[in-house]
Amino acid sequence: MFEKLRNAFSIAAKSFGEKELKEKDVEEVLFELEIALLESDVATEVIDSLKDDLKKQLVGSTVNKDKIAEVVKQELRKSISNMFDGAGKVDILSNIQKKKEKGEPYIISFMGINGTGKTTTIAKVANFLKENKYSVVIAAADTYRAGAIEQISEHGKRLNVKVIAQNYGSDPAAVSRDAVLYAKSHKIDCILIDTAGRMQTSKNLMDQISKINKVVNPDLKLFVGDSLAGNDTVSQAREFHNYTKFDGAILTKSDADARGGAAISIVKVTSSPILYLGVGQEYKDLKSFDKDVFLESLFGPEQVAEEITKKVAEPKPEPKVEPKPEPKPEPKVEPKPEPKPEPKPVEPKVEPKVEPKVEPKVEPKVEPKVEPKVEPKVEPKVEPKVEPKVEPKVEPKVEPKPEIHQEISDEDPFAGISTKDIEKYSDIFDVPPPENDNQARKLASDIRKWISEGRPKTKKDDPKPEPKVELKTEEKEIEETKDEKTIKKRSLFGWRKK
Ligand SMILES: Nc1nc2c(ncn2[C@@H]2O[C@H](COP(=O)(O)OP(=O)(O)OP(=O)(O)O)[C@@H](O)[C@H]2O)c(=O)[nH]1
Structure with a gap:
């Protein structure tokens, strides 16, 4: 390939080798070169460029006849080489690798x-x-x-x-x-x-x-x-x-x-x-x-x-x-x-996979585990422990004191009942002192009924037994007093000051 272009450059070299190098001679030879280059499909502007390079190099110079062909070849080669160098290089494989x-x-x-x-x-x-x-x-x-x-x-x-x-x-x-x-x-x-x-x-x-x-x-x-x-x-x-x-x-x-x-x-x-x-x-x-x-x-x-x-x-x-x-x-x-497949079907595959996996897993797992565990454990433990302990302790101690002062009545429900009967009834049936007027009236009524029944040592309608603790407390108070009868009556009916 490129044989024709090769012959064109050879013609130019031989022509110069046979003549003295004056501008006129150079012009004639370059004309021959131009025809040869045109026949080789070299563009006109390229030919003009090559001619200019050769003129600058050759006109006015003294060139040895034997070496003239080689000089012209070298100059042409140099000009064309410079054209390629000026265009730069592209290393595709290196560029692909970089990207x-x-x-x-x-x-x-x-x-x-x-x-x-x-x-x-x-x-x-x-x-x-x-x-x-x-x-x-x-x-x-x-x-x-x-x-x-x-x-x-x-x-x-x-x-x-x-x-x-x-x-x-x-x-x-x-x-x-x-x-x-x-x-x-x-x-x-x-x-x-x-x-x-x-x-x-x-x-x-x-x-x-x-x-x-x-x-x-x-x-x-x-x-x-x-x-x-x-x-x-x-x-x-x-x-x-x-x-x-x-x-x-x-x-x-x-x-x-x-x-x-x-x-x-x-x-x-x-x-x-x-x-x-x-x-x-x-x-x-x-x-x-x-x-x-x-x-x-x-x-x-x-x-x-x-x-x-x-x-x-x-x-x-x-x-x-x-x-x-x-x-x-x-x-x-x-x-x-x-x-x-092509890029379009690829994109939608990624989105739906991520969303549904994350949401349903987090919500159901967290909620049911936390709620049922916390509620049942806290409520039953706190309520039963606090209530039974606090109520029985507070009530018996606090209530009797205010009642003593508030429920004092001028009427004595035990009027007509001897102290002996009251003591005897209390001893037999282990009756606690009444804590208010109603209890006093009830107790007095029970005693009267007991008297009317001939003072039996047992009774069908036995009054509710009170905790022993309280009786022990009363007994302690009794022991601390000297006048047992007075104190006992007072202890039984402590709400009475008289
Ligand atoms: N001898 C030779 N033939 C070639 C070369 N490159 C392509 N061809 C042939 O040139 C013809 C046209 O090649 P295509 O590749 O079809 O041309 P194209 O430029 O794609 O044509 P459009 O699609 O119409 O633009 C085919 O017969 C190829 O075999 C080559 O370097 N040497």
């Missing part, structure tokens, strides 16, 4: 006109990433061209790569966003977005691709151009770059390209690097663009250039390497993305 370490997917969008080999290139890139152990999901964001979704889906099946798709006519930005959500929820390393092929002159379609880039904000925007289209590809690249400011380019069909001018032109026009060259129709036919290899194929010895061309187009070590990584990553990656 992966942050827990984020790396997003690449692909753009270009119809038929350049964009869809095939996305499949090649997916295969390349899988071989490097990165998981991939593809967004079928070309919802415009009939058959595009089926085409990319077929590549997905063959490569065992999940393809996120909607219907034709749906919003490509929405498809891209779905793919990003899917990648995030499934921890996919890389998202490849296939956009609709479009002419660079279609403003609506170019606005659409700008929308995709705004919605998902790709880490890398790649222009896919057809090497064979030459200067057309260069003008496409220029227009796409104006709209999208893409970060790099992939040139397809380089295996069939004898000119090679598009690569130099795209780099010069867009100041963006060429990342890969498509060199065939198989998934493996994607080669990293190497500036030195490219320059060597243009300026190196013919034998070396032929060898480089062979290595690039028909690499020998690949067939040995490819069969090994292909079967290994496929079964591992496949089952993960395929059985899982």
